[in-house]
């Protein structure tokens with residue numbers, strides 16, 4: 001007896017349980033499938049249907065879409081979100097009219113030249129509208145394949161993605177490609193769902209590795225949390241006896257670029273050296289004041305703040321540099337402070 005293949009099981013299931021009445025499954029032209037595929041990215045079928053029908057009434061062909069204004073196209077998208085999808089669709093329709101004589105491309109490479117169409121979407125359009133043999137790898141298919149083959153690793157990683165494309169290609173049948181593509185989408189959307197997959201009803205459960213291991217929800221692996229380094233710093237809250245605080249302007253580029261902050265150092269020793277260099281006297285107070293933590297996109301900043309109080313009227317020297325200012329009256333100050341520094345200065349202002 002010949003072994004039933006993955007695709008045969010999926011197609012058999014599709015014949016009795018697949019979805020066949022969705023609006024884009026009627027009159028399946030490449031244009032109609034394309035619009036549906038773009039709308040279905042990030043959006044559920046039930047939400048898409050009324051939008052799709054209205055869109056198709058207004059723009060039944062790629063030419064009508066290309067001739068529409070961007071405002072009009074976007075108004076048809078209002079409520080669906082991710083508006084770059086609509087802008088790309090509109091832009092691509094103009095390209096189809098200009099470079100492809102108004103005909104949707106019919107090869108994978110040409111299809112992928114259109115804005116907003118990646119390999120999976122291009123494969124889906126050509127498979128569903130022309131029964132061409134292409135694999136797809138949307139979120140539903142990734143979920144099914146990672147579970148069925150117990151593929152470890154986050155699918156966003158290129159090595160994992162490569163492996164998944166190989167598996168997707170491997171299972172694609174020579175015949176009934178359109179049905180198979182639709183079946184894989186349906187299987188992922190209705191049975192192999194993100195939480196609580198209905199494995200008992202699934203045509204693949206006999207050979208599904210995750211089902212056998214009892215852990216389908218472990219797949220696909222989640223995106224690893226980004227580990228970003230921590231930088232230590234020391235900030236000086238130098239206060240003068242007249243109540244003003246020394247602030248320093250950050251360089252125009254980089255972290256907090258162009259904003260006003262407190263003099264910042266790598267460590268306490270460098271901070272003390274700087275004080276000695278610019279203020280010949282010994283501070284009457286040098287004490288720990290507060291710790292601030294702040295997360296930037298590529299590092300965490302842990303900064304210890306020391307309060308420094310000077311005991312004379314000495315205010316010159318450092319002021320020759322444009323980057324420093326004695327800050328006293330917040331109402332007269334027009335510069336900007338980063339939020340954590342503003343917080344540090346606020347209690348100080350109320351004390352003075």
Ligand code: SF4
Pocket residue numbers: 144147148191192193197198199200202203204205206208209210211216
């Ligand atoms: S058996 Fe369960 S986990 Fe495996 S593919 Fe089917 S629904 Fe998904």
